[in-house]
Amino acid sequence: MAVTVIGVDGGALPRGSAEVLESARLVVGGRRHLDAHAPEHVRTLELGPLEPALNALSSLAGDESGVVLASGDPGFFGAVRALRERGIHCSVLPATSSVQQLMARVGRSWDDVTVVSANGRDLRQAVNVCRARQAVIVLTAPGAGPAQLGSGLEGWRRTMIVAEDLGGPHEALVTLEPAEAAKRTWREPNIVLCLADLDAVPHRGWHAGGEPLPPASGWGLAEDEFSHRDGRIVGAEVRAVALAKLAPRPGALVWDVGAGCGSVAVECARLGAASIAVESDETQVVRLITNAAGHGVDVRVEEGTAPQALRELPRPDAIFVGGGGADVVTACAHAGASRVVVALTALDRIAATRDSLRSAGYDVEGVQVSASRLADLPDGSARLAASTPVVLVTGRKDAAKEQDR
Ligand SMILES: C[S@@+](CC[C@H](N)C(=O)[O-])C[C@H]1O[C@@H](n2cnc3c(N)ncnc32)[C@H](O)[C@@H]1O
Incomplete structure (x- = not known):
């Protein structure tokens, strides 16, 4: 069994995807990814929960191949980790991550930006990172989106840039204050850039995600x-x-x-x-x-x-x-x-x-x-x-x- 994970970012699929899809026995993905990219003759399985998809991929015969369609770069907070956890080794054809797309739309470098995921965990952690750090991207999840983030940030001086459906037909980017974000309903998928200063140009750093902690001067200061x-x-x-x-x-x-x-x-x-x-x-x-x-x-x-x-x-x-x-x-x-x-x-x-x-x-x-x-x-x-x-x-x-x- 060979499994290829293909990234989807709204543009053309990565090079080599068409051949892999044509020869696949099973294509797994979210509804809109399947509608857009699965060949008609191939069996499909809609995500939802990952478990049935992992089972179906594991049961493919030795000479059969499967494809997983996943958003952005599937190796970044994506399907690749879960596949490997199940012992399924895969090839990856990555697309542009939603993080890269967002930062490209904003026109700002992002090596200083801390990226956190609110998927499957308490949103408080992501909110606290946004409260503490100058520049943070939050990969959101249903029920842990821009509105909840906005209400958590009330009391802190922050600006939020919310991007909905990047690369899709309903793509929209909005810059607003947390209190305003808290009042709105947001289209999924969405991703949030949270900045202490909208116009700041970050220092030239050396460590992705911002300077490591604690600072070089240590702690327990005089x-x-x-x-x-x-x-x-x-x-x-x-x-x-x-x-x-x-x-x-x-x-x-x-x-x-x-x-x-x-x-x-x-x-x-x-x-x-x-x-x-x-x-x-x-x-x-x-x-x-x-x-x-x-x-x-x-x-x-x-x-x-x-x-x-x-x-x-x-x-x-x-x-x-x-x-x-x-x-x-x-x-x-x-x-x-x-x-x-x-x-x-x-x-x-x-x-x-x-x-x-x-x-x-x-x-x-x-x-x-x-x-x-x-x-x-x-x-x-x-x-x-x-x-x-x-x-x-x-x-x-x-x-x-x-x-x-
Ligand atoms: C499980 S993570 C997958 C991230 C993906 N591997 C990537 O590189 O973009 C899913 C989250 O990514 C963000 N995301 C993925 N695709 C998006 C899109 N087209 N527009 C906005 N956000 C997106 C959303 O925050 C979504 O909840």
């Missing part, structure tokens, strides 16, 4: 990398441990509650997470904005007092509580995050914080982090300079359970 009021910053060592427990990463959303100058929020964003900083003090908010800009990351700043300020925020994956009382911890414990990290210097709050997280269903652990840095003595020898110990109380929950909520 305090003097941030504008802050003396002593009102999470120290570098404590921050490093807190970051390890928060696990910020592309696709996740982190809240930094009582963010102060925003060092945790900024570091989470530098590690690829979407980041929201909640802070009530106006001057700290200014610092926060300066710090995010200085590190070239997007942190959504919510000026307000927790827990009220948390009410309308999108569901986080992780929360850092750097400030606020017991009511803030309680609100954070019920916000749907799989990780909550509370930083405390007041010892009498430890038990209540632990109990509050436990009663919300978290497994709780705590650690006191105290660091002593090397400092110089006048005679040239070294001493240890101790910083104030901080207790980190961490609650963890199974992420899968949280996703079902």
Whole structure:
């Protein structure tokens, strides 16, 4: 049995396709691909679910051949992976990917663009990548399209370019704000380019999808990398441990509650997470904005007092509580995050914080982090300079359970 996967992009089929189709015993594909390209005398199987098609292809005899018609480059978020998973080795005649077509229509280079798929997974991950990164393409899916993406992006400054039916008779490209996209009905298939700045010309990079994370300057940054009021910053060592427990990463959303100058929020964003900083003090908010800009990351700043300020925020994956009382911890414990990290210097709050997280269903652990840095003595020898110990109380929950909520 020989299987060829032919890419379809609305133009002529790739070279060699006609011969392969003519000699095929079975052609598999979506309805419109079959109508347009399957020879009349050949048995066809419409996709739908992939499983019956994989079974039919597997049962072809040794001297019979099958064809799969698939969109764009079938090796890119396409049928080739599923075929190989079933042990079916195939030849591929690729067409132009929808990603290439979209970027060609827009007339923008795309080596810096992160591409994510919303197919068969929680759309939140794709939304969080769009919130965090400057340029993202989303391969959409039914129920996880431009409207849902648009509503997830409300509160972030983004422009969406939605392309419907690229290469097809109903091709259309629309540039609009997320709130506008959220209100519309969209024709499938569609694909979305989400940009922080429509006119920005990206740096010449070396790594497809944008600079790799974390940046070369690392993480657990020194305090003097941030504008802050003396002593009102999470120290570098404590921050490093807190970051390890928060696990910020592309696709996740982190809240930094009582963010102060925003060092945790900024570091989470530098590690690829979407980041929201909640802070009530106006001057700290200014610092926060300066710090995010200085590190070239997007942190959504919510000026307000927790827990009220948390009410309308999108569901986080992780929360850092750097400030606020017991009511803030309680609100954070019920916000749907799989990780909550509370930083405390007041010892009498430890038990209540632990109990509050436990009663919300978290497994709780705590650690006191105290660091002593090397400092110089006048005679040239070294001493240890101790910083104030901080207790980190961490609650963890199974992420899968949280996703079902
Ligand atoms: C399973 S992925 C396949 C991607 C394909 N392998 C490619 O290279 O374009 C399907 C998604 O690709 C995008 N897509 C494929 N063909 C498209 C088209 N003609 N117009 C707009 N989007 C398209 C849509 O986001 C669709 O949900």
